[in-house]
Amino acid sequence: MGLAMTNLPINRILPDASQLVFGCMSLGGDWGASTSSAQDLKHAHAAIDAALAVGINFFDHADIYCRGKAESVFGEVLKLRPELRDEIYLQSKCGIKFEDEQGPQRYDFSRQWICDSVEGSLTRLGVEQLDILELHRPDPLMNPEEVAEAFTALKAAGKVKYFGVSNMSGTQMQFLQSYLPYPLVSNQLEMSLQRHSFVDEGVFAVNPDGANINFAAGTLEYCGQNDVQIQSWGSLAQGLYTGKDISDQPIYVRQTADKVAALAGEFGVSAEAIVLAWLLRHPANIQPVIGTANPERITACGQAGKVELSREQWYSLYVSARGEPLP
Numbered sequence: 001m002g003l004a005m006t007n008l009p010i011n012r013i014l015p016d017a018s019q020l021v022f023g024c025m026s027l028g029g030d031w032g033a034s035t036s037s038a039q040d041l042k043h044a045h046a047a048i049d050a051a052l053a054v055g056i057n058f059f060d061h062a063d064i065y066c067r068g069k070a071e072s073v074f075g076e077v078l079k080l081r082p083e084l085r086d087e088i089y090l091q092s093k094c095g096i097k098f099e100d101e102q103g104p105q106r107y108d109f110s111r112q113w114i115c116d117s118v119e120g121s122l123t124r125l126g127v128e129q130l131d132i133l134e135l136h137r138p139d140p141l142m143n144p145e146e147v148a149e150a151f152t153a154l155k156a157a158g159k160v161k162y163f164g165v166s167n168m169s170g171t172q173m174q175f176l177q178s179y180l181p182y183p184l185v186s187n188q189l190e191m192s193l194q195r196h197s198f199v200d201e202g203v204f205a206v207n208p209d210g211a212n213i214n215f216a217a218g219t220l221e222y223c224g225q226n227d228v229q230i231q232s233w234g235s236l237a238q239g240l241y242t243g244k245d246i247s248d249q250p251i252y253v254r255q256t257a258d259k260v261a262a263l264a265g266e267f268g269v270s271a272e273a274i275v276l277a278w279l280l281r282h283p284a285n286i287q288p289v290i291g292t293a294n295p296e297r298i299t300a301c302g303q304a305g306k307v308e309l310s311r312e313q314w315y316s317l318y319v320s321a322r323g324e325p326l327p
């Protein structure tokens, strides 16, 4: 895809995995509908085609996306185009349960739920195996031995190739890993030019007072030292700097969008390419997950590999997005 800076930890186990990941959360149509429509299937084909056209071969799901319909509509696409399965990597997540008659929205890392959830994802996607299964959000009631049992059973049955996590700190990963027979290969975290706490955490490591940091200390370092692929969700900041109406946003947000637009002009690329290039310039070797289902925006994201921001350009965006200068 022309993304030159690929030295991704994930490539050691999934050769040729693309640096950009297509996030499938917006596929499947209306979250409230019981089934997807023919139009939703058409949109899914168009989005997947746009992703493939820019070299994306890595697709991120979760059992809960569109209440299962994101995986189902993707499965419909695969049914019509079975040759695609061997050309792509499929990742899904489990562990979140929506509010229902049994209780409020909650997390469940029990062996039973992890295994049942994977079964559901495989059925909806119509595939035999997930390349990666991630635990979606830390479950405070987790029994790590049960997670190990679930992973062992899933691996032995050939249902999951590799395991990862999402929204976990380095310390939580280290604890869980000590019980597991397989290495955790990925951690998906909210990271973007807007949600830049992953950078602040390092900058203000010894003097965090007043810095409003929302990222667990040591997470990047743990992942870096243990070959854990960091994936960023919310990578496009939902369009905050790339064309969404931000007339009601604070001045520093609008100024940041102007800087993104100016850099896009300088490099001759899209604004999406600039916000993704900002993530790609970070030495953590981030794999940005993009959540747009709009084919034009997906194509725009594909230009990210054409940009290598200078130190000054990178800092200029960071400082602007912070809304205040660095100490």
Ligand SMILES: NC(=O)c1ccc[n+]([C@@H]2O[C@H](COP(=O)([O-])OP(=O)(O)OC[C@H]3O[C@@H](n4cnc5c(N)ncnc54)[C@H](OP(=O)(O)O)[C@@H]3O)[C@@H](O)[C@H]2O)c1
Pocket: 022, 023, 024, 025, 026, 060, 061, 136, 166, 167, 188, 189, 232, 233, 234, 235, 236, 237, 238, 239, 240, 242, 243, 244, 245, 289, 290, 291, 292, 293, 294, 297
């Ligand atoms: N692990 C987790 O806890 C977690 C949480 C959330 C998401 N995720 C994953 O990460 C992926 C990306 O996350 P995300 O969707 O939150 O983030 P995102 O990529 O930052 O934002 C995508 C959303 O922003 C909209 N958008 C983008 N540019 C826009 C613009 N210029 N104007 C108006 N709207 C614009 C898109 O709409 P269009 O489709 O119309 O372009 C889409 O709804 C998801 O698909 C999912 O796979 C993971």
